[in-house]
Amino acid sequence: MELKYFEESIRVLKSLDLEQLKRIAITLGYTKFFHHKIFICGNGGSASAASHMVDDLELQCDLNVTCLSDNIPTLTALANDIGYENVFAQQLHRQASSMDYLIVISGSGNSKNILEAIKMAKDMDVNVIAIIGMDGGKVKKIKGIECIHIPTDMFHFEDISIVLDHYLCSLIKLEYELYKSKNGNL
Numbered sequence: 783m784e785l786k787y788f789e790e791s792i793r794v795l796k797s798l799d800l801e802q803l804k805r806i807a808i809t810l811g812y813t814k815f816f817h818h819k820i821f822i823c824g825n826g827g828s829a830s831a832a833s834h835m836v837d838d839l840e841l842q843c844d845l846n847v848t849c850l851s852d853n854i855p856t857l858t859a860l861a862n863d864i865g866y867e868n869v870f871a872q873q874l875h876r877q878a879s880s881m882d883y884l885i886v887i888s889g890s891g892n893s894k895n896i897l898e899a900i901k902m903a904k905d906m907d908v909n910v911i912a913i914i915g916m917d918g919g920k921v922k923k924i925k926g927i928e929c930i931h932i933p934t935d936m937f938h939f940e941d942i943s944i945v946l947d948h949y950l951c952s953l954i955k956l957e958y959e960l961y962k963s964k965n966g967n968l
């Protein structure tokens with residue numbers, strides 16, 4: 783029984799599209815040069831993954847990143863005043879600009895506040911990267927966004943989300959090193 787858990791993790795990791803991840807890492811890395819911001823959000827365990835990803839992208843990759851899930855007073859005020867389904871969309875509306883990035887992390891792909899955030903992002907011309915689990919839910923069906931689909935149960939999804947975060951950060955750092963070796967310091 784114990785090995786089956788790890789076997790599923792290995793299966794899911796092998797199913798990831800490494801070219802897609804490299805392309806996303808390069809894109810996120812370039813936000814530094816163009817002064818674009820990255821916003822990240824999620825619910826429950828995905829909120830923890832979002833917060834962890836912000837920490838890594840800021841401290842390891844020197845990117846301008848904000849976690850829309852982290853400010854508890856703002857979340858509760860918005861949930862009380864305009865509804866929980868709007869907590870991320872409203873923050874994005876106030877803070878984002880055209881050509882910024884929104885990363886959503888959702889195990890089900892069906893959370894209303896994630897769907898509303900994506901809608902707001904698209905209305906504002908903010909690029910969307912979705913990290914989604916299980917069958918991808920409603921998020922997977924949205925046109926014009928980049929989906930990283932991790933087709934597995936919630937436990938494995940949460941594990942792989944953190945692995946994915948660390949992998950993307952390592953790719954961004956590698957791209958910076960390659961750039962610096964060709965062009966001098968940043």
